[in-house]
Amino acid sequence: MALNISILSAIDWTSGLGRKFRRKEGESTTIRETIIVNSNAEFENLVGRFDLSDRVRSRVLDVPPKDTQLAAECGAVWNEEQNAFLVPDGMSEDDFQEWWPKVPEDLRDSQSRITITKNGRRAEGFLQGNDMGQGNDSIATPLMYLAFPAIGALTLFLVSLIGWAGWAFLLTSIPYFIALKQGESMKEALKALVLLQWIPMGMASMSKMSALGMGGAAAGSAGFQAYMAFFTKALMIGFSLVGVIFVVCLVAAASHPHRGVIGGTAARFIQAMKWVGIIVVALLVSQILPWGLGDAVPFVLACMYAMQFAEGNFVQTGARLYLQNNDNNLGTQGALVTSHVKAREQQAQNALKDTTPLISVARSLGHLTDKGYGYSPDLGTVMMLSWRDLTQGMIIFGAIGSGKSYSLMRPLARRFRRTSLALATKRGMTGLAGGALIVDGKDGAIITDLEGLFDIVVKPGLSVGPYEGLEPDQIVKALRGASGGVVDENSKLWSDGGDAFLYHTGIILKALVEHEETYRAWCMAKIDGLEQSHLLLQLEERKLRKLGQDTAEVEERLAEVVQEVGLYSCVVESDRGWAYTPMHHAKLLASVESVIPTGTLPKPNPKVMEVIKYLGLEEPDNSLEEEGRAAHAAYLAAYRKRQQNEPQTIHPDLKRPMSQLQSSLEWALREVPDMNAEQRQSFTLNSRGLLQKLLRGEKLRDGNDIPWHSIEKGEVDVSKVLYGAMVGLFLPPTQYGEAGEMMMRLLKQRVMNGIKARGAHGDKWRDALPGQVEVMLMMDEAHLLLTADDTDLFSVSRSLGLMPVLATQGFESLEVAFGSRTRAEVLANTMQSLIAFKSSYNTKDYLIKRLDVAMLTTFKQKTRGIDYKGGLDNYRHSVLNDPNHPHAAVFDKMRLEGAGRLTALRVDPATGRRWRIGAEDVIGQDELARDIDMPTGGKREVQPLFAPEEYQALLEPRGHAIVALNRAGHKRIDLAELVPDLD
Structure with missing residues (x-):
């Protein structure tokens, strides 16, 4: 059997005896297991989304099949009606937390904000910039130092056995030298080679010759005289070394006077004296050790440097983290930081209760996530709305050519029909489980593109009764709808x-x-x-x-x-x-x-x-x-x-x-x-002019050449929308003039009339009106078709099963349609979900006002935070990582020299200079070329969700939009990409 010995197994063996006597229940049995467990615990403490849970508190449990027996043993009761385990009365649902239902997928945010740890502490006190990019010093680095004295000792042993050929073993030091050079620096590698290998080998050789001299005269006084000579020689070397160190410390104090004496030069000098004393005493004691043990003392002393290095790194890292924790406070900004937590919990609970179909809207780009906004989704998360969410309305702003129709409205209509068909199949219904009326107030392009989607497309050639199903007051509102039902006060x-x-x-x-x-x-x-x-x-x-x-x-x-x-x-x-x-x-x-x-x-x-x-x-x-x-x-x-x-x-x-x-x-x-x-x-x-618009619809005729304005009851019934039909109105004013616009208003009004009639039955309209279903009203260029009456209807659309989706070019379009900014705001604010593409200046003002402000992370002021993501972006975009760069070979050499470290440099409040612990005060050219600066200056402050300059810049790409959804009664906001083939 091959002998498998490693550093970890050796540590396990040496610590095994003690663990047998003090091991506690649940404690790891091996050092490898301990490292894994502790590393996972540290990672879990630092990297994650700790303000939100991925489960919803509930008495209805989601128990996987493998846990059914365990859940029953714990007290959960199976309910046949709900087909699930329930927490019985008298027991707390907290005891069944592991079986709480999962948060709906589109609300699961796990991306780390790196502001606080799981334990509620500041993240700056646990994480350095370099930890994010390349990781901190490897735990194997001390072993690289230990390799030098080990190789030196083995070399002397081989020389004593085979003569001068044993010196070839020193070549095995080369890999360790290169590793230290790459991991630390050339200076550190040379220092380790000289201090930990060459000097101990020289001292061991000197000790051996002294031991031979002592052995020749061991019976007489010559041995004592030789020891005293070695003692005198060792003291001279020690005092000489003390003098050299003293001079170096004085020069350092003169060249860096601002460091002071206490805790600076004096502290280093005293520390150096301690080590000189330990080395001298160890060498003297080594001369009287029996069985040749004294030869190993220099190498034992050299091995102690590895411990000194590890301890020094540990202390310096701790000091850096302490300073970061003092200088930065992103995770401790008062109640506003956690104000979203309760709302997000309610959002998850509401979303879990909502069983209506989900419709994909957009994919998050993580803009507000980077700013630490509590209501933003993770980067890449698909933002969704349920049918119930959509009954609270959606308004879309987008200039001509911004992509609102191609990127959002057409895909939304297709997804609605697909979910409607799936829901109808699930319920055993014929047809669709949701109807839709889709209108284009301008050129009818959206109807043309979606024509294969409709059950009915209203266009010339069909028999249509303009007044069919309408009351006189509704006719007046529809005819007057070109101005939103509101006109200028001078002509009122x-x-x-x-x-x-x-x-x-x-x-x-x-x-x-x-x-x-x-x-x-x-x-x-x-x-x-x-x-x-x-x-x-x-x-x-x-x-x-x-x-x-x-x-x-x-x-x-x-x-x-x-x-x-x-x-x-x-x-x-x-x-x-x-x-x-x-x-x-x-x-x-x-x-x-x-x-x-x-x-x-x-x-x-x-x-x-x-x-x-x-x-x-x-x-x-x-x-x-x-x-x-x-x-x-x-x-x-x-x-x-x-x-x-x-x-x-x-x-x-x-x-x-x-x-x-x-x-x-x-x-x-x-x-x-x-x-x-x-x-x-x-x-x-005035009144005759509105009717004349209908009478001038020469092209609007049925198959028998009868004009629509003379048809009382037509063969086309748009009210079938209420029963699950998808109807499109293809009467673009560009082709049919004002008569087409008037007809679209009248036909829309007929559907709205049916929606209003549901109000007589309240929330029970589904039972009172069998066969009627939810209806999506989608209007492109909606400002040309809206009436004042629509605003009142949209405000109660949730209880009536109406899903209004309105698209317009800008907020000023609504102002013109309604004749008042206040009335335009009433309509826009009634729509609880909002999507904004590139649009006008007036729209930007409205968005700033509506989206309001929040406490976000910004990087404008100094010494108030660390932009870890910004540092990683700098690292990612650095030419050091560009394999196709003309100077790629040079950058490879720079990386071998240690270039590419991420560093956050502290500004000394007294001198105003930047410094790092363990490094020079003034940063040299070599450091500037080697280090990648971590942007600092971050601060948590109350500011607009999107700065004024961001609206134009972020929304310039076609298909990019600010998406502010009302998901399960609460906000869901971010910059997002509208992807037509998102499904």
Whole structure:
């Protein structure tokens, strides 16, 4: 069996006896195991994310199959309903911490911030710059020193056996000499070779010759005389060495006066004297040791230098760490440093409870992580949002060509459909588990690129009813939506008046359509009844004739029935007079506008009077003469008879006091004629202009060449979005003008109308409206399509299952759309998630205000921190590590000389000079060329998350964006890369 002996096994053997008597339970059995355990413990203490746990406190446990028996033995109870182990009542969940559920993957931040250790101490007191780059001195370095005296002793032994050929063994010192030269310096390697090998060999040779002399006269006084001669010689050498050391110390004191005496030159001189005394005494004692042991004393003394070196390194490292710990305080900045911890714990708990699908958004670039921001993800972490998070809204800012559509919106739509399909499959649903309405307010490019994704794409050739499913007030808001429902204060009077014309005529038009349909249905039912009566009367007539009785009365009744059928048939067979379309809306508006001038008071247009009579509004008595009063009395008597005999000819809303229809009809009957002619024309010009935009949509026709503005009910139902369809509106204004824009607003309003209707059921709308699902509303160039009503709806979108995703070029676009910076801020702030690409100056001001400030690490002021990452970046970018550099061979030699060390140099407060422990005060050229400076001057201070100059610089690359997500109710912010193929 081969003998396997190493330094570690030797140490194990020497320490084995003591360990047998004092070993504690759980203590390592070998030195190797001890080193591994201690190293892991130190690493765990220093490198990690200690403010956040990777598990969520919960009574519902995530027990792996291998631990099920152990969990049951510990007291956990299996729950069939939740298909998991639960912590029973009466027991603390802290006892089951190892089985707490894992934090969702996108919230697991483990990247070390290097501000505090796991034990809560400052990291600067445990870590040097060089530890991050190349590591500290190897534990094998003392062994390199031990090799020199060992080789020297073996060489003398071989010389005594084989003569001068034994000196060749000294060549084995070369590898150790090179190792010390590379690890320390040429100066240190030469010093070790001379002090630890050559001098001990010379002393051992001198001691041997003295021993031979003593041995020749051991029986007489000559031996004592030889020893005294050696003693005298040793003292002379010792005092000479003391003198040399004293002179060196005095020269050092003169050349470095600022070091002082106490703790400087004097301390070093006293330390040197101690070692001189130890060496002299050891040499004297070696002359009287038996069995030739004195020959080994010089080598034993040389081996002690390895211990001195290790101890010196240990002391110097400790001193450096102590100074770093005093000068830097990144980990101890008060409550703001840990203010995020509780919020992040709540975030993890909320995210674990959220079972809705996750959608990837971006990949973090670690910008705020480097600054120690508590809500930033690790470098490379995929930032995500769940469907529930998305119901709180997302707004996207990005200038033209910044990549917001390509990098974010299109991938987001694809991921939404993919997750929707997966969720539907999981639930056993047909179709999708989430609907989407996607609109491009400008050129329709996003619809074209995603066309294969849609179930319905609204475009010319399909039959579309503009007013279908909309109430008059919603029509007004949609038509007025080009300005966000808000106009300039100087023209507010005229816009409000125009909206009033649209609204009241819309109410009247809807009532006309409803009344006509209801009355026609009643007439049809009446005809059916009369035809049945006619048949019975005919049978009665035949019966009377057979009996020879008089049939005159029956025949008279038959004539009346035939007459009534004829009257009702005229109603049923005639064409419809009104339809709920923009065309008929414009027709009614023109009738209301056309007031008949008279000598006294203007009168409503006769067509308006026909409408009023048709609906059954009681006309007021405006007569000023007796003849007029008599005519009105006759009219009133006929109206009362109509109410009594033909109530179906009167709209039901007119039977209710103060109904909206009654108000609108009285407005058309009284207020409009009373208006000043110029005022009335201004109002109608404003409202008529909005309707004319729809009527000018010449290209918007169905397959039968019927224009959309004349279609009441179309074959395309965008409200299917509420039931899981994905619908795109391809009506770009660049192709279809303002009519396309108006149609997109009206169709969007129809979907929003369905979302609003859910509010009647609160959070129970899913149960009350079977089949309805969550809906994503994605709008590119959203400022062209938004209305003031949308802001109110978005504020409650979470409970209604609406996921608004709005993209606009800049914050000023919202200001223009809403006519006010405050209203624009209300909408933008309602969107809880924000993504900003390269955008305008006004947008930057808004982002600075919204993202606010936090306590971050900066490197602006001196002696307040160490930028470890910055030091590593300097090391990585150094030409020393460039193998393709023209001077790569020179840099190889520089590295062999020790170049490339990372160092943080302290500034002496008294002299203002930089210094290192164990090195010169003034840094020489060799040190400047060898060392890579660790940037210092870091400080934890409250500042904006992104400095003003960073917005332009960091967002310049296409696809880079500031991503501020509202993930599980809390912030998740960083500079990120939007990768279209992130999935």
